[in-house]
Every structure is written in C-alpha cells, then in structure tokens.
Amino acid sequence: MRLLHYAGFLLLGIGLFACTKKQEPIKTNLLIATSNGDLYNVNLATGKLQWQILDQRNNTELTYFTQQDQTILRAYSDKRIVEIDKQTGKINWVFTDEVSPNQAEYGYNFSDVSHLLFAQYPIIQGSNFIFGSSQGEFKSVDQKTRKVKWTHQIHQPIFCSPVMFNNKVVINASSSIRTLNLTNGKRIATFDLETPVFLAPIVNDNLLYLVDEHGGVYCLDADLNLSWNHKPEIEMFQQTKLNFSEKDIIYGDTAMVSLKKNGGKLNWRIVLPHQVDKEGKNNLLQSMEVRDDVIVANTPHYLLVIDQDNGKVLKQKHFADRETIGQIKYYNGFYYYLCSDNNLYKIDQDLKEETVVAKNIKYQTERAMDDTYIELY
Template identity: 85%
Template sequence: MRLLHYGRFLLLSVILFACTRKQEPVKTNLIIATNNGDLYNVNLTTGKLQWQILDQRNNDELTYFTQHNQTILRAYSDKRILEIDKLNGKINWTFIDEVSANQAEYGYNFTGVSHLLFAQYPIVQGGSFIFGNSQGEFKSVDQKTRKINWTHQIHQPIYCSPAMFNNKVVINASSSIKTLNLANGSRIASFDLETPSFLAPVVNENLLYVVDEHGGVYCLNADLNLLWKHQPELDMFQQTKLNFSERDIFYGDTAMVSLKKKNGELNWRFVLPHQIDKKGKNNLLQSMEVIDDVIVANTPHYLLVIDQDDGKILKQKYFGNRETIGQLKYDNGFYYYLCSDNNLYKIDQDLKEETVVARNIRYQTDRAMDDTYLAFY
C-alpha cells in the first residue's frame, strides 16, 4: 500500500513540476537589419511584412540594433541613432551625434578622421543609452531628453559597442579594456591587451571575455584581472563574436574552435568545408548559434549542424546557386537566414524542408562583406 501511495505521490509531483515550468513564449516576429540601412519586420506566421524602413541613402551601413521594451534603437554610420516603435515601424525620435565642444581639451588629435558610428548597438541602462564614435568618445545620453549625461574620451576611434558588467560600463579601446562608472563615465580599471581587439566584450556567467583580432581569447573578472588566456597556434581573422554553452566557448573564421570555459584549453578545432570561387570567401564563418547539444553555423555556401562535444559535422546543407547572407537565427524548431536571392528562408532542424518566409529583403552587393542582423520578439 505504501508503495502505491508513493507511486501516486511521485506521479503527482511530476505533473505539478511539468505544469509549473515556465513556457518560452512563441515569438511571432523577426526583425532584419541589412547593411544598406533597411529594416524589416516580418510576421513569421503569415510571412508578410508588418512594416519596413527603406533608408535609401546608399550607405554601407551598420546592421546591429538593440531591442528595449517596445522599441528598437538602431545606430547608423552617419551619426544618427533612431528609436523605432517595433510594433508599427514609426520613428519616435532621431538623435544626431556631434563632437563634444571640449574635445580639444583631451589633447587627442582626430584631424582627418571622419565622424562616424561603426559597429554600434547602443546599450540601454537606467533610462540612458550608451555608445561610442570614431572621434574617440563614449557617451551616455538620456533616452527621454536626449541630453548627454557624460562623455569619456579615449585616444583613438571606437570600433565596437560597450557592454554592461556588474553595473559598470565596459569599453574596448582596441589596445585595452576599461571599466567606467555608470553614473559619470570616470575610469575604474584598465587591462592592456597584447594584440588589438575590435569586437565588443562579452559577459557570460559573471565573467568577461574578449577575443582579439588574431583569435586570442582573454577571460577577466569584474576587476579586470586576467584569469586565463588562450593563444591559438595559427592566427585567425576574427570577425564573429564568442558563443557559449554551459562548459565551452565557440568561435572561428575559416576554422571553428571550441575552448573550455574554466581554463581556456582547446577542446577541438576543424577547418570549415568550402568550395573555391572567385570571391574566395566560401568557408569564412558568418555566424553560429548554440542550441541544446549542437552548434548550427553558416558560411556563404554551407549550413552546418555540429556536435558540441567533438566538433564533428552531423548534418550539412550546401547552397550551390546562392549564398547565405550574414546572420543565422534559430527559433521554435527552425533556422532562419537571408540568401543572395533576396529571400528570407527557414529550414527544419534536419536541414531538409526549406521554405521561403519573406521575399524582397534588400542588402548591399558591392562590398567585401555583406551582413544582416536578426532578432525575434
């Protein structure tokens, strides 16, 4: 009898646990930014455009943006930062960045440097947005009034976004990593890099990770003390961010690499498959996503599903008559990606059933690296 009661109790516990687990809300929309300044909101159920913003300035543009509540903040290379209502595409306001009036007081010479915003996705914190520009200025701006809270000047152009770490602003000054006071922008700590880095620092499980331009990876604590560094045997051309699982770090260029998070030791490395063409870029990693126990990655002509533990390719799809453009994203059983035929596709996890989600998504075709940035909501 006791065994029967115990069995009923165990069954009831399992049912209650299943009922109380939080369900991930189904995401119904995909926002796509392309490198000609356009922005699209696609309904994933119908495949129809909710709205689009066609920039029509013929610029090679940034593709990053930041979602914040019901809005999007997108920076453009020509010094504009826009707040956009992501439900209807209405532009709420435009902020134009200007060089600080007291810039000369810092003593740095930016003569001949064009005033631009590079790979920026403004971070939002405490009612303000924070970004950097090519004039060496990191700025915090009040989101409601668009008044500048503070400016922190460095001696060289800024190539990537800041990050938040333990309520401190982390900035990449190319040859060093610094933390700033969120309230006033004053410097707290600094860590010098042996090789320059041009990608934004990444926070994972209360540690800070930086990858330099040759593929060296640094792991730092909140005080910017070095915990470990990984130096690859072969220099890498690093243009994609670090990705994380519970135990490991993944990144790559023409090869993909897995490191142990606890000490930076190499788990595995393999060269991505490629087909030689006139552009010579077919095996350059464009993006990856870590999903459960696999990694899904894309190069211009390949979509790959890779085992996290040993780096072996489990499944692959080759694109012979078109290329994938920029970022790949996963949601609700499907991988989404834009192709060079200007169509947005999705494909199932077996890489068999591919369908067109939306058509006529435009991007630049005359630059060395075409790009997209995708986000769901």
C-alpha cells in the first residue's frame, strides 16, 4: 500500500512538472522583408495583412531586421535604422547613420564609396544596437538616445553584421575576423584569412564558424584560435549562410555539402537538380531549413526535402510556371515562401497541398539576385 502511495505522489509530481513547464508561445504572425525595401506583417490564421510598410525609396538591397518583444529594429541600405511597433507597423523613431567626424584620423579614404548599410541585422546588447556601414565603421548606439557610444574603424567597406560571442563583438573585416570589447569597441584579437569572407560569422555550440567566398569553412574558438579548416575539392560560389544540425554543417551553391561539426570532415556532396528556363536561370541554392532528420531547401525552380544522413533527395516539387524568391521558412507543419507571381505560399511537409497565404507581396525585379528575409512571432 505504501508503494502505491509513493507511486501516486510520483505521478502527481510529474503532472505538476508538466503543467508548470514553460511552453513556447504559439506564433501567429509572419514578417517578410523584400528586396525593394518593403515589409509585410501577415496573420498566419487568416492570411490577411496586419500592416505593410511600402518603402518607395527605390531601395535595391534586401533590408534585414531584428525582433524584440514589442518592436522590430530594421536597417535599410540607405543609412536608416528604424524602430517599428510589431502590432501596428508604426515607426517609433528613425536613426540615420553619419560618418564619424574624426574618420580622417583613421587614415582610410572612403571618398569613392557610397554610404550604405549592407545586409545589416542590428544586434542588440542591453540598451544598445550595433551595426556596420560601407564607410568601414562599426558603431554601438544607445536605443533610447540614439547617441553613438563607440566606433571601430576598419580599412574597407563592411558587407555583413557583427555577432555576439562570449560577451564579445565579432566583426568580419573580409580578410580577417576580429573580436571587440563590448564596452568600448577596442580590438581584442584577430584571425587572418587566406580567402575573403563576405557572410556574417555564426556561433553554434560555443564555437565560431565562417564560410569564405569559395566554400572553405573555418571553425574558431572564443579567442579566435583555429580548431579546423575545410577546403572543398571543387570551389563554390558562396552566397548562402551555414546551417547546422546537431552534428553537421550544411551549405551550398549549385551543390549541397554536409560536413561534420567535429573536425570538418566531408559527409556527402550532392548536385542540386535543375531545369534551366528560357531566361537562363540557374539552380543556385537560395535557402534551407534543417529540421528533425531532413533538410528542406529551395532553388528558383525546386523545393527539396533531403535526407540529412546521406544527401538523398526524398521529395521534390518543381515550379514550372513560377520561381521561388529568397528564403523558405518552416512552422507548425508548413513551409512558407514567396514566389515570382507575388504570392506568399505555404505547403505541407509532403510537398503536396499548396495554398496562397497572402497576395501582392512585392519584390525588386531588376536585380541579379532577388531575396526575402522571413521571421515569425
């Protein structure tokens, strides 16, 4: 009888634990930024636009954003960083970057370089946001006062955002990677690169990973010591970021590659299926999501479900009459993506049931590479 009492208490304790365990909030909205500077907030249940911001400034670079609890911090290529209310789409404030008055003291000449913010996700640390510009300046700015707290200058334009790693700011200076002091922006350490890196570093499992323009991958520790370096046998045109599973790294161009996180050894390499149309569109990888034991990826003409272990294509959907534009995003049993007919779609995990979520999502059509940036909340 006493054993039964103990069992009862145990079951009760498990039940209470299950009830008190914090669950991830259900995501009801999709935010999509397109390559002409527009931003849309779509209700996932109704497919209706909650709000939209049509930029109308002829921006031709994808503008990224960073989510906070109630607001979005978004960087535009034309030097603006804005805070937007998530619920209403109202712009709370606008910060416009200006070249530092003492820039000449650094000895770098940017007179022939347009002042732009390329591919910036403003990183938020405490009350500050940190970003980089084409004028070679990384800055930390107070969100409330919009006053610059520190500036770190490098000798060339900045093409991607900094990241945080072990309370340090990690910056990509193209030919080198640096860590900066979060408080004052002073340099701590430097790792020199053989081949330029144009994408932002990624932190995963307390290590820092980089991919260079030819598909070489570097793994560094917090002090920028090299753990390993993978050089592909066939050079790649690298425009997509590294993606991670529990044990592997996956990335690609017209091919997809899987490496072991522990040591960088090649797991597999596959050539992505393609069907070139009359306009000569290629099959470059646009984005991917790693989930469970599969990889879901898209090229302009294909949506692919790929086995993580061996690279085998398990399912595919061919787009004969349209193309996918930019990023694919998974949530709650569906994949979301924009197509060239200006419709936002979702499709089930079997790649069979496709429906339109929202219409008239505009993107820039006069660029060599169109893109989107999608987040959920």
